[in-house]
Amino acid sequence: MDIQGHTAPGFEAVAEVFGRNFKEHEEAGAAFAAYRDGEPVVDLWGGTADPDSGRPWRVDTLQLVFSGAKGLTAACVLLLVERGQLDLDTPAARYWPEFAAAGKAGITVAEIMSHQARLPGVQVPFDNEEFLDPVHMAGLLASQAPADDPRAAFVYHAQTYGWLAGELIRRVDGRSAGAFFADEFAEPLGLDVWLGLPDEEHHRVATTLAGPGVLVPPPGDDPLRVLTRNPLAAADAPALWNSAAFRRSEVPAVGAHVTARSMARFYACLARGGELDGVRVLEEATVQLGRRELRRGTEPLWNSPMAYAAGFELQTELGLFGPAPDAFGHAGAWGSRHGAWPGSRVGFSYAMNRTSAVWPDRRPLDLLAALHDAVRR
Template sequence: MAPGFEEVAEEFERNFTDRGEVGAAFAAVRDGRPVVDLWGGLADRATGRPWRQDTLQLVFSGTKGLVAVCLLILIDRGLLELDAPVADHWPEFAAGGKGAIRVRDVVSHRARLPGIRSPLVEADLTDPRNLAGLLAAQAPDPDPRAGLVYHALTYGWLAGELVRRVDGRTVGRFFADEVAAPLGLDLWIGLPAAYEDRVSTLEYAPGWGAGPAADPRQLADDALFHRIWRNPPIFPTDHIPWNSRAFHEAEIPGAGAIGTARSIARLYGCLACGGVLDGVALLGSAALEQGRSPLAEGTDPFSKDPMAYGVGLQLQTPLRLLGPAPDAFGHDGAGGSVHAAWPRNGIGFSYSMNQLRDAEPVDSRRRALLTALWKATEDR
């Protein structure tokens, strides 16, 4: 813990003593150097396995930020252009009248493909090639709300297939080769079997289901809601498929990344420093600036929350999902996790945990940590 960041550690402790945290990690880097590296609690409540320094956590939609980095690398190399039709790289995508849909639409939740129309079962979520094919064959959703709505899982299959079509590697392989290896990250989209015993076990908080993804009032008669959140149910209440080896090893580029908070903070620390860290030039400044420039802004029709997106990256909104910094960019994840960069402060951070909550618009655990981190960085 760097001097001046003691209040962050105090809030991390209060998450356990006052806010019911089960297991968690929080890390931050400033100007490329670690300033916060905290972990504690239980990685598995049933067995009593403690959360250790190397415990890995699934971060759900935090994955979208990692996929965004892959897209930005391709943009930086001149291999992908935001205004190009998706079908230029993926000819089958033109089916169903989608020939005019551009890359910028896919990466900013405006592709009008927020859900898959074909009936799916849980196991289908682990087959990204098949799901990308179903999306390629599908017509744009005619529901007017589909013009800007959170593509909870389909963002990943669309963006991941774009990476594969442009580069030849799957998005998980691309991320491993081009991002994780150069920066020395314990972070994967598609976890190798050798690391399985380090993964924490997810659990639902008491009262899970208050959020829009599980709201039965919308499920009953809203076809668009059903396509996004219930085909199949992303978070079935009777079990958590995301704890299975099948889900861990699959490349689920909208929700399946697994890693340490320390590694995710290092990645965002690199982005906060302009895309260069410890001699690794991950991205050029022009591509990074393009990535964090607004492409879509509005209100999600289901959560009613403000939305703002660059190239796959969440941008700051009045909700302050990414902490107090006005220039923040990154991505949060279902259940409470959050991962982002604060460029003005040179900060990259990651908060990950294994008890999933959805009762608050902004999880009180992460709010406390990010408020303390902001105070520490603004004071120094």
């Protein structure tokens, strides 16, 4: 396997693990990047971006990272909190009056950001075209009552998080989540990160592949599982993942296309308290607020430990963000991992095009373990 890129002295073991992923874990194409104290220490890529054509993974290949998008949307909300346009402890209906319908007047912004709004799915049927329209989907949620199943208070809001948070951004600022992130974070920091990919950039996107067990059967008879049905895991989902419509849409929870290098740079900025290369995008106090734990427990449908801050995932006993106990960030479905270790001032990102249902997924875990060992030396 031809691995390209570089590592700083002392980080060579990370490249060894990256190469081993292709030999031992059926990696197709991938990239891994990390910054320490604002300086790039790992920038690796390799494999195949598109198996049908044989197109290789290149330095500028973009990858869909599914829920890696949630960390980007969280940063947008936090910047609006910093500017006094949103308040985490205020009912969302103050900014979005229609949201008060059907018994939701008391649901706060913080509850939305920490998956506690009891709106983990959309009750009415919708098609893929509607799924790709955040304003339409937010409107459906505004008229919907919270789920009365007590489990819903801590069910991961896989898609609805983005429609809810994105509508709050639009209501108080006027811009969509994708436009807001582009203006306030991507452009100032020089990030190749997109929530809504322009057509002229589509040629750079890797084809996302479904590994065994990723596409799941219908959810059965459990009403809560039916409510949280995920079109991104349906039998025909790969066609949606790789469609031009999905790439250009701004789905705030699951629609980001990124290079690992740029996602690592984004989290490197957060690891330094919101500043990188003399550019400050968030105040340090805002980053601290964004890391404040809002809920910790067992996600009832996954039966798995989860800890949420204001849009970011926090470290749990599973160690999904590597060995650092202070880690925060967001994982993407079926493998990708993006986050920060504030104590070490490290930001990292792993992006790949072969999704995997294997649990635990050793690909990101082994990379983060090697990175942590190198940082500690």
